[in-house]
Amino acid sequence: MAAIAYSVAFEGIEARLVEVQCAASPGLPGFAIVGLPDKAVSEARERVKAAFAALSIALPNKRLTVNLSPADLPKEGSHFDLPIALAVLAALEIIPAEELSRCVCLGELALDGRLVAVAGGLPAAMAAAEDDRALICPKACGPEAAWVDAVPVIAPASLREVVDHLTDRSPLSRAAPGMIGDAPASGCLSEVRGQERAKRALEIAAAGRHHLLMVGPPGAGKSMLAARLPGLMPPLTPVEALETSMIHSLAGTLEDGGISRRAPFCEPHHTASMAAIVGGGRGARPGQISLAHNGVLFMDEFPEFPRQVLETLRQPIETGEVVVARANAHIRYPCRFLLIAAANPCRCGHLADAAQACSRAPNCGADYMGRISGPLMDRFDLRLEVPAVSFTDLELPPAGESSARIAARVAAAREIQRRRFRDTPRIRANADASGSLLDEIAAPDSEGRALIVKAADRLGLTARGYHRILRTARSIADLEGSETVRVPHLAEAISYRLAFVSGG
Structure with a gap:
């Protein structure tokens, strides 16, 4: 089964939507990421495997292929960890693929399944709003992304919380925008x-x-x-x-x-x-x-x-x-x-x-x-x-x-x-x-x-x-x-x- 998650690639302050496609097919077991990924994206498979192990999820004896589309657009950054992990889970029918397709995701995975903050939460929220999708991002990124009122922002702390939210076992509430910072001027x-x-x-x-x-x-x-x-x-x-x-x-x-x-x-x-x-x-x-x-x-x-x-x-x-x-x-x-x-x-x-x-x-x-x-x-x-x-x-x-x-x-x-x-x-x-x-x-x-x-x-x-x-x-x-x-x-x-x- 093929599943699709969505993420973004940054070009200046613009965030372009990227389809993260995953297919599980018969053959020698393997995990390949294609679509012009950089080193950080290629290393995502090791972080995803470790995070799955922390959640007691075993990868099947199938060949997993993850494609980042459009394939001619360079993909840079560790924020692709979360959409890759979710696309794999959807392809394995652990989370509903239809629910996942309504979201834009970004976040780096720690080896124990925690979500680590990444840069670009605010531009990603703007891109999600333009495409009429929700945004799933790390908890630390939620306050800045939530300033975009037009998009529901879900900010979990771990991959387990994302899975529980998408499967309706423990839905998360929308993130609240951070306080406006107005530091006083230095001196008079x-x-x-x-x-x-x-x-x-x-x-x-x-x-x-x-x-x-x-x-x-x-x-x-x-x-x-x-x-x-x-x-x-x-x-x-x-x-x-x-x-x-x-x-x-x-x-x-x-x-x-x-x-x-x-x-x-x-x-x-x-x-x-x-x-x-x-x-x-x-x-x-x-x-x-x-x-x-x-x-x-x-x-x-x-x-x-x-x-x-x-x-x-x-x-x-x-x-x-x-x-x-x-x-x-x-x-x-x-x-x-x-x-x-x-x-x-x-x-x-x-x-x-x-x-x-x-x-x-x-x-x-x-x-x-x-x-x-x-x-x-x-x-x-x-x-x-x-x-x-x-x-x-x-x-x-x-x-x-x-x-x-x-x-x-x-x-x-x-x-x-x-x-x-x-x-x-x-x-x-x-x-x-x-x-x-x-x-x-x-x-x-x-x-x-x-x-x-x-x-x-x-x-x-x-x-x-x-x-x-x-x-x-x-x-x-x-x-x-x-x-x-x-x-x-x-x-x-x-x-x-x-x-x-x-x-x-």
């Missing part, structure tokens, strides 16, 4: 002494999702400023929270099954590999730029990252997605992030201090910042020199606006943009606007046009630089609640392009 911006211009730049960056580069000596507070940016970001919309959670579910970093509306904050080390930053490696997993989707990507010691990694960021910054190319597939991941980069002015970090600078100053500064190419530098809307903080500033009590007060202005500006772009779902912030839409929402008056033309001549602006100034000015105007972009807004936006003019 008022704790940062001085650096008022940097605080203003962070506010503008958060308001319109504008990329920011901070350059200053060690100890100036660049990392401290960046760490407080999440406290300025508005909560994710339900759509954004689902998108972000699906990526984290695939990466196996979704904590306790909770879907968080807090914007993610990723800070990879400068020794991270290309696959870790952009995505790839075994299974073409999402990288840090995708894990930071709808959130913040903080890259400290920016020039110290490998040149190849830095240059790879150029296209994702523009398109909001990254393609991980493989010989047999092209995997797309969304990566619409806010990039905050921090750097020392030179390798020793004391270029502006003649008493501490190295003997190669100022050439060492030009060489160090030269690691950031002109086209990449051109993609930073805001460029900022962060000066050292004096001891007198450190002795002052905390002053300035709190993160909560600034966050309220940012939320108001984001709400203006949400209404502005409600008919263009792919555009969610001013940083995404381009073409005729940008001309419509940020067109300067005659005085403003004269100012920006003068700035373009002085700075040697590229077309990209010109458009980025308009986007930044639009965000500054939104923070003030202004319907039009005026000269002060343009002047402030231009001032953030004056640093590192040689970069573009």
